[in-house]
Amino acid sequence: xxxxxxxxxxxxxxxxxxxxxxxxxxxxxxxxxxEHGYARMTVExxxxxxxxxxxxxxxxxxxxGSLVGWALGAGLSTGPVADTGSTRDDLVTWLxxxxxxxxxxxxxxxxxxxxxxxxxxxxxxxxxxxxxLDARRANCAATVTRGIERGDIPADVDVGLVMDxxxxxxxxxxxxxxxxxxxxxxxxxxxxxxxxQIPRVA
Amino acid sequence: xxxxxxxxxxxxxxxxxxxxxxxxxxxxxxxxxxEHGYARMTVExxxxxxxxxxxxxxxxxxxxGSLVGWALGAGLSTGPVADTGSTRDDLVTWLxxxxxxxxxxxxxxxxxxxxxxxxxxxxxxxxxxxxxLDARRANCAATVTRGIERGDIPADVDVGLVMDxxxxxxxxxxxxxxxxxxxxxxxxxxxxxxxxQIPRVA
Amino acid sequence: xxxxxxxxxxxxxxxxxxxxxxxxxxxxxxxxxxEHGYARMTVExxxxxxxxxxxxxxxxxxxxGSLVGWALGAGLSTGPVADTGSTRDDLVTWLxxxxxxxxxxxxxxxxxxxxxxxxxxxxxxxxxxxxxLDARRANCAATVTRGIERGDIPADVDVGLVMDxxxxxxxxxxxxxxxxxxxxxxxxxxxxxxxxQIPRVA
Amino acid sequence: xxxxxxxxxxxxxxxxxxxxxxxxxxxxxxxxxxEHGYARMTVExxxxxxxxxxxxxxxxxxxxGSLVGWALGAGLSTGPVADTGSTRDDLVTWLxxxxxxxxxxxxxxxxxxxxxxxxxxxxxxxxxxxxxLDARRANCAATVTRGIERGDIPADVDVGLVMDxxxxxxxxxxxxxxxxxxxxxxxxxxxxxxxxQIPRVA
DNA sequence: ATTTAAACGAGACGGTACGTCGCGTCTTTGT
DNA sequence: ACAAAGACGCGACGTACCGTCTCGTTTAAAT
Numbered sequence: 001x002x003x004x005x006x007x008x009x010x011x012x013x014x015x016x017x018x019x020x021x022x023x024x025x026x027x028x029x030x031x032x033x034x035e036h037g038y039a040r041m042t043v044e045x046x047x048x049x050x051x052x053x054x055x056x057x058x059x060x061x062x063x064x065g066s067l068v069g070w071a072l073g074a075g076l077s078t079g080p081v082a083d084t085g086s087t088r089d090d091l092v093t094w095l096x097x098x099x100x101x102x103x104x105x106x107x108x109x110x111x112x113x114x115x116x117x118x119x120x121x122x123x124x125x126x127x128x129x130x131x132x133l134d135a136r137r138a139n140c141a142a143t144v145t146r147g148i149e150r151g152d153i154p155a156d157v158d159v160g161l162v163m164d165x166x167x168x169x170x171x172x173x174x175x176x177x178x179x180x181x182x183x184x185x186x187x188x189x190x191x192x193x194x195x196x197q198i199p200r201v202a
Numbered sequence: 203x204x205x206x207x208x209x210x211x212x213x214x215x216x217x218x219x220x221x222x223x224x225x226x227x228x229x230x231x232x233x234x235x236x237e238h239g240y241a242r243m244t245v246e247x248x249x250x251x252x253x254x255x256x257x258x259x260x261x262x263x264x265x266x267g268s269l270v271g272w273a274l275g276a277g278l279s280t281g282p283v284a285d286t287g288s289t290r291d292d293l294v295t296w297l298x299x300x301x302x303x304x305x306x307x308x309x310x311x312x313x314x315x316x317x318x319x320x321x322x323x324x325x326x327x328x329x330x331x332x333x334x335l336d337a338r339r340a341n342c343a344a345t346v347t348r349g350i351e352r353g354d355i356p357a358d359v360d361v362g363l364v365m366d367x368x369x370x371x372x373x374x375x376x377x378x379x380x381x382x383x384x385x386x387x388x389x390x391x392x393x394x395x396x397x398x399q400i401p402r403v404a
Numbered sequence: 405x406x407x408x409x410x411x412x413x414x415x416x417x418x419x420x421x422x423x424x425x426x427x428x429x430x431x432x433x434x435x436x437x438x439e440h441g442y443a444r445m446t447v448e449x450x451x452x453x454x455x456x457x458x459x460x461x462x463x464x465x466x467x468x469g470s471l472v473g474w475a476l477g478a479g480l481s482t483g484p485v486a487d488t489g490s491t492r493d494d495l496v497t498w499l500x501x502x503x504x505x506x507x508x509x510x511x512x513x514x515x516x517x518x519x520x521x522x523x524x525x526x527x528x529x530x531x532x533x534x535x536x537l538d539a540r541r542a543n544c545a546a547t548v549t550r551g552i553e554r555g556d557i558p559a560d561v562d563v564g565l566v567m568d569x570x571x572x573x574x575x576x577x578x579x580x581x582x583x584x585x586x587x588x589x590x591x592x593x594x595x596x597x598x599x600x601q602i603p604r605v606a
Numbered sequence: 607x608x609x610x611x612x613x614x615x616x617x618x619x620x621x622x623x624x625x626x627x628x629x630x631x632x633x634x635x636x637x638x639x640x641e642h643g644y645a646r647m648t649v650e651x652x653x654x655x656x657x658x659x660x661x662x663x664x665x666x667x668x669x670x671g672s673l674v675g676w677a678l679g680a681g682l683s684t685g686p687v688a689d690t691g692s693t694r695d696d697l698v699t700w701l702x703x704x705x706x707x708x709x710x711x712x713x714x715x716x717x718x719x720x721x722x723x724x725x726x727x728x729x730x731x732x733x734x735x736x737x738x739l740d741a742r743r744a745n746c747a748a749t750v751t752r753g754i755e756r757g758d759i760p761a762d763v764d765v766g767l768v769m770d771x772x773x774x775x776x777x778x779x780x781x782x783x784x785x786x787x788x789x790x791x792x793x794x795x796x797x798x799x800x801x802x803q804i805p806r807v808a
Numbered sequence: 809a810t811t812t813a814a815a816c817g818a819g820a821c822g823g824t825a826c827g828t829c830g831c832g833t834c835t836t837t838g839t
Numbered sequence: 840a841c842a843a844a845g846a847c848g849c850g851a852c853g854t855a856c857c858g859t860c861t862c863g864t865t866t867a868a869a870t
């Protein structure tokens with residue numbers, strides 16, 4: 001009924017007006033995530049580390065899941081990709097950023113447990129997607145669009161699926177198959193979608 | 203105390219000799235998974251449903267995670283792919299099976315949380331990969347090998363990466379991006395890796 | 405900071421000069437007390453009901469306990485007992501008023517919890533006794549004194565104990581034993597202390 | 607649905623089969639009560655002191671209130687009054703026990719807050735009355751009955767009211783009026799109800 | 809009329825304790 | 840030897856309410 005409640009209604013998304021110590025909380029959350037992983041980190045631990053009381057966190061986030069969701073969305077690099085003139089290079093740059101996101105300590109194995117937790121708060125899951133993924137996907141889409149304009153990519157390309165191929169392969173490798181993430185991975189995946197070159201063994 | 207402990211030492215792997223009510227436990231575990239998801243299902247609930255006592259489960263599995271890991275490995279379809287003579291068709295068939303696995307209720311969002319849980323019991327994670335993934339990946343690899351023999355696929359293809367592209371895209375779409383899983387997805391992905399056709403919008 | 409602090413120093417007693425909305429606060433406090441009981445009523449609820457901010461309450465009262473203590477003292481009837489010429493009748497009248505006080509919704513079960521709360525703020529408990537009880541006891545004592553002058557009561561009667569017998573029986577019945585408070589109770593108790601008639605069953 | 611739930615249904619009453627460390631819990635509860643009072647004692651503190659986990663307490667008692675209610679009922683002396691042949695002496699003995707109960711550290715100011723807390727769990731309040739009061743009142747009633755048989759007390763005496771007068775006066779004095787509890791109090795009250803002697807100042 | 813000091817509204821916050829949940833362990837008792 | 844029954848330790852979760860604090864804004868008395 002107050003503004004607080006209204007700002008929380010969105011779920012995982014960043015509260016429109018947050019607590020006073022936003023920055024400290026963000027840092028503390030990502031730290032805890034990196035140190036202990038999602039399941040073993042505790043809300044109280046985050047509070048202590050941030051110099052804030054647990055109740056304050058629950059005033060602004062509905063659950064542990066939405067706090068972490070917000071932190072990941074707010075804390076991971078998300079800058080747009082510079083236009084170097086080469087569609088391939090730009091996509092590789094973007095994919096490397098994505099790889100960094102998925103292999104950096106905080107997010108690494110946080111995402112799966114997080115997604116699982118958020119599955120029980122349905123609105124929150126969608127909110128997390130919007131705040132975490134959309135910015136990243138928009139950056140990629142922009143790069144692809146430039147590629148289309150240059151004629152490097154057909155105009156009717158299914159951008160969503162391309163992004164799922166690029167990010168999904170990385171994500172799956174990191175979490176499920178556990179195969180190593182070699183340095184050339186980004187190039188090989190971009191070449192696959194761009195020029196149809198089936199990946200070969202190094 | 204001897205064989206019990208020994209059989210559990212392996213972690214997530216299937217116990218060398220199991221409890222009496224294996225089938226009921228398997229069914230109960232998958233049911234619970236499908237109904238509540240990994241995080242919200244409870245070991246006690248599984249026990250009750252299986253008409254077994256919780257302690258019995260812990261006698262044979264080291265943790266909730268290893269129980270679920272075993273159930274997924276034992277319960278999801280895993281049959282080898284028939285050789286139809288068409289590499290493309292066989293790969294599509296395999297991928298459709300994978301999609302079914304990832305979109306069927308039990309496994310749907312169980313895998314991420316499971317992987318996260320298993321991450322804290324180090325050996326167990328690897329054990330799960332071996333028991334759950336290897337069979338599926340072997341099937342795919344066999345199909346690819348036949349494709350190589352037929353000359354449809356270059357001999358030095360990076361099979362591991364191909365599998366990550368196929369399965370990873372599906373996995374990511376289901377769990378992270380949340381985009382719909384249309385019927386033609388399997389063909390489009392196989393065509394991408396096989397003939398380099400960039401996916402276009404329908 | 406000067407007068408405010410000074411006026412609060414007294415504890416449970418009525419502030420020398422109060423907030424603007426005294427009446428609304430009094431009503432809201434007694435209402436809340438009657439509806440939820442002492443333990444379950446909340447200061448914030450009282451504030452809202454009174455159209456006042458919580459901080460205002462804490463500006464004038466040191467604690468929930470002292471607020472309620474003040475409200476009970478200010479809100480319950482406390483008029484002196486008229487002199488009808490009959491000592492018995494006057495005492496019965498007084499005792500009936502006491503019964504009303506203890507059985508009316510607000511005070512009913514508020515007193516015990518209140519006393520318990522006030523026990524931790526030592527001075528406040530005594531302050532509450534002075535402001536709440538003394539007026540009532542003075543009324544009774546006056547009636548007894550008239551009885552002594554009339555020769556109805558021996559001059560060396562222990563007035564304090566008589567009052568404890570009258571009020572205590574009622575209080576205990578209401579709160580502890582839970583036995584019903586029949587209509588003739590006042591007469592029977594007065595007759596007991598006045599003429600030594602042991603109470604008989606109706 | 608299990609026996610545990612069934613045994614708790616009664617509310618404040620003693621569980622039919624209790625936790626393993628009943629004695630330690632009883633002692634710890636009464637200790638905590640005596641040291642800190644009802645409001646300031648904590649369930650977790652009781653658990654620690656008893657060498658037990660908080661969850662164990664909540665497994666057997668529905669709330670802090672019912673735990674304390676049980677402890678008071680189980681921990682305070684409740685023995686029957688010996689028959690000395692003198693009705694007056696026996697009643698005095700009984701009343702002295704009651705005074706002890708109400709002035710001993712644990713119960714002293716625990717009862718009011720307890721009663722207030724229990725007011726919100728209605729069944730529990732009644733359960734507490736049954737387990738705490740009934741034994742004591744039965745003892746008194748037995749003594750009165752002997753007095754009737756001896757002809758010391760009229761047969762149609764209202765025993766319930768007599769007990770309320772005796773215990774209520776003591777209770778009220780202790781908690782509300784705060785007047786001192788002198789040594790002769792028991793005799794004076796018994797004489798009041800027995801022989802109609804109005805209490806005089808010492 | 810204007811200044812000025814106190815009271816007030818708004819609401820975030822620290823703190824304490826509550827009561828809950830589910831995992832995994834252990835003991836007891838059959839079978 | 841295994842299994843049923845179920846109490847228990849443990850750790851964390853999320854909630855509630857108290858009482859404090861800061862910051863603007865209103866009110867009302869004093870100049």
